Amino acid sequence: MSILGNEVRRVEDPRMLTDGGTYVADIPLEGAAHVVFVRSPVAHARLLSVETGEAQTMPGVVDVVTGDDLELAAQPPMMGDAAMSRTLLATGKVRFVGEPIAAVVAETVAQATDAAEAVWADYDPLPAVVDAESAADAPKLFDDAESNVAIALPPTAELDFGECEVVITHRIVNSKIYASPIEGRVAAAAWGDDGRLTCWSSTQGSHTAQGGIAGALGLEPSQVRVIIPDVGGGFGTKASPGPEECLLGWLARRVGRPVRWSETRTESLQSLGHSRAQFQTVTLGGTADGRLTHYRLDMLADAGAYPGVGALLPTFTGLMAPGNYDIENVGWSATAVVTNTAPVQAFRGAGRPEATAAIERAVDIFAAEIGMDPAEVRRRNYLAPDAFPLTTPTGAAYDSGDYRASLEAALEAADYQGLRADQAARREQGDLRLLGIGLSTYVEVTSPMGPVCTETGSLELRPDGTVLARTGATPFGQGHVTTLAMVVADTLGIDMDRIEIIHGDTDEIPSSDITGGSRTAQIAGSALFDASEKLIEVARPLAAELLEAAAADVVLDSETGQFHVIGTPARSANWADVAAAATERLFVENDFEQHGPTFPFGTHVAVVEVDTGTGEVRLERLVAVDDAGNLLNPLLAHGQIHGGLAAGAAQALIEEVRYDPDGNLLTSNFADYPVITTTELPSFEVHESVTPTPLNPLGAKGIGESGTVGSTPAVQNAVVDALSHLGIRHLDMPASPEKVWSAIASSLS
Known part of the structure; x- marks a missing residue:
């Protein structure tokens, strides 16, 4: 009996719950020194000098270096003006609070921390640019750049909204958030006798880290080995190595011994990178009977101090702008600007949640404008199931989907009509606890967005009959070892405990992509599935000899x-x-190629109660119907959905990174940045439908980000829905008590 599709408990857990994981900080490195970075306390200033003399003489200090000591090239931006490059340690200017200006190497962390406090710098303060919406016309952060605009992408289509009977336009803020990984960034570096650098890193892809570190240090990738042990979470923000990780190899060579570094939580909040941070203007037009015909999304993205991934993310948003809807005329534009805040990184969904949030808010606002139930507007505009495969007006090649089926399943599971009746009764009775029902139908793109998605996988049959599997995927909590072992076990017909999975080592794995974009099950899983088929073919002649038969007559059960x-x-x-x-x-070794990404979809229904006296929002229910094709392990898939739902609800309700006008981070610890907990969340109601993709042999799509993509606008829509009878059409995230109470008070004044 096939084990794929069954709920199999994680084989990783016994080790984690007994011996515990082995993280970078647990790696024994004889003679290793500890690195602490000195960080800028000001958001924008000319860096006139950095004084290290006192720190150099303090107990245990091995070395103190500044940007002027480095002979390394600056890191160019991922997109935009080359003048916006970043040095590993700041030189000339500092551009955000938390930017490293010096590195202290000492025998212990305590000694390095003490010495770091003795380093002082002479700053010539400059005006801080914190507001992205005024950044384009603000004083330049980079003297040699033309402006603070990193990228400016013109409208992809000119739309005539004069053809529409109804047009709504609204400004929407997709708030800035922090990924909150349990384990912050941790790294170590050591040079071997062979002249090669070995780096241990808490990251999402060994070869991506290898390339980033080698490039920063002026080395060939073959001169750098990257090893990734257990990783305590990432979801995008650990996709590539930061300046601190890249610098460790240089420091290790300079001091002639291994070095290691672990960031504190405040350092992580300051400099790991934030996410989302889009200012959107949605314009949606159609007919008075609910048909959507024109949609335009204009984006302004805050890329933070250096335009890395933050400048690229709006292109993902634009790709997915029309969502699930059959809208004939769609266009988008995007501008990304630099500000004196931490660089923006990818996080769980990376541009796709922003697209869903925009279109799903726009549909609700349109529904309110024409006085139609938001569920009915969605019904009238979904792409038809028999239209797939298709290419949207923004160029997304959707593989398969049945969007109305997911809506109807979610409405039935939530008892939508009963909820609407309860809402009406409360309003009629003047209940002070208002009920809100929010819908969100989403479609998202998984795996890298290019035309071909690849991953490596290999299998080796050991002399004792066990199998060693190597994969390019790097797990960080998702249960990938279990999922991939299931694929191999199912194909070869052997027990999972006879399969060992190796990952995260550039000396063991010839190539890999990052674990991101919900790609592992579909791409890495398919690579090992094909490798398993190849191993069967290699083994068939040997089995035939044992059975004294022709190889063509031998099969594997x-x-x-x-x-x-x-x-x-x-x-x-x-x-x-x-x-x-x-x-x-x-x-056997296999490089699997999937020609195009997959497009999971689903519908989420959120139910909230709003206390009109205090503005407090309580999430009462969150019903999710998600379709990720064939589920290889529903238990693990549901775990990913649960985590995604929590992350999405968190942004809608409580989480937000905030700076003051001078660029000081106001949310620099978990007392000020309120990570969501079980006390703010209900028990999720998770359901699934199955629409396999034809793009890979497993029929699997991705599931790691879907929960986040769909839940955020569902919860936001529910809050606005609770207040809609008061004339409130929109409320930006997060729905804090103060924001909600103020909106209610304004509507009644």
């Missing part, structure tokens, strides 16, 4: 893991028999 002659299963040979008969290594 994947239920039992036994090779036998067609029609005579009584005589067989298992994998251990084949391994014992082999005279050379049985090894």
Whole structure:
């Protein structure tokens, strides 16, 4: 019986719950010194000098370096003006609070911390640019750049909204948030006798880290080995190495010994990078009977102090702008600006949640304008199931979907009509606790957005009949070892405990992409599925010799893991028999190519109660119907959905990164940045539908980000819906008690 599609508990958990994980900080490095970075306390200033003399003489200090000591090239921006490059340690200017200006190397963390406090700098303060909406016309952060605009992408289409009977326009803020990984950035570096650099990193992709570190240090990738042990979370913000991680190899060579570094939580909040941070203007037009015909999304993205991924993310948003809807005329534009805030990074969804938030708010505002139930507007505008595959007006090649089916399933599961009746009754009775029902139908794009998505996978049959599998995927809490072992076990017909998965080591894995974009099950899983098929073919001649038959007559029973002659299963040979008969290594390698990304979809229904006296919002229910194609392990898929729902609800309700006008971070610890907990969340009601993708042999799409993509606008829509009878059409995230109470008070004044 196939194990794929069954709920299999994580094989990783016994180790985690007994011996515990092995993280970068746990790696023993004899003679390692500790690095602490000195960070700028001001958001924008000319850096006149950095004085290290006192720190150099303090107990345990091995070295103190500044940007002027480095002979390394600056890191160019991912997109935009090359003048916006970043040095590993600030020189000339500092551009955000928390930017590293010096590195202290000492025998202990305590000694390095003490010495870091003795380093002082002479700053010539400059006006801070914190507001992205005024950044384009503000004083330049980079003297050699033309302006603070990193990218400016003109409208992709000119739309004539004069053709529409109804047009709504609204400004929407997709608030800035922090990923809150349990483990912050941690890294270590050591040079070997062979002249190669070994780096241990808490990151999402070994070869991406290898390329980033080698590039920063002027090395060839082959000169750098990256090892990734257990990782305590990331979801985008650890996709590539930061300046601190890149600098460790240089420091290790300079001091002639290994070095290690772990960021504190405040450092993480200051400099790991924030996410989302889009200012959107939505314009949606259509007919009075609810048909949507024109949609335009104009985006202003805050890229933070250096335009890395933050300048790229709006292109993902633009790609997914029309969402699930059959809107004939769609266009988008995007501008990304630099500000004196932490650089913006990807986080769980990376541009796609922003697209869904925009279109789903626009549909609700349009529904309110024409006086139609928001569920009915959605019904009238979905892409038809028989239209797939199709290419949207923004160029997204949707593979498969049945959007109305997910809506109807979610409405039925939530008892939508009963909720509307309850809402009406409360309003009629003057209940002080208002009920809000929010809908969000989403479609998102998974795996890298290019035309071909690739990943490597290899299998080796050991002499004892066990299998060693190597994968380019890097797990950081998702249960990938279990999922990938299930694929191999199911195909080869062997027990999962006879499969070992190796990942996260550039010396063991020839190539890899980052674990991101919900790509692992579909891309890495398919790579190992194909490798398993290849291993069967390699083993077939050996099994045939054991069975004294022609190879063409021998088949593998994947239920039992036994090779036998067609029609005579009584005589067989298992994998251990084949391994014992082999005279050379049985090894296969596979580079899987998926031609195009997949597009999971679903519908979320959120139910909130709003206390009109205090403005407090309580999330009472969150019903999710998600479709990620074939689910390889529903238990793990549901875990990913639960985590995504929590992350999405958090942005809608409580989480927000805030700066003061001078660029000081006001949310610099978990007392000020309120990470959501179980006390703010209900028990999620999770359902699924299955629409397989034709793009890979497993029929699997991605699931790691879907919960976040759909839940945020569902919760936001629910809050606005609770207040809609008061004439309130929109409320930006997060729905804090103060914001909600003020909106209610204004509506009644």
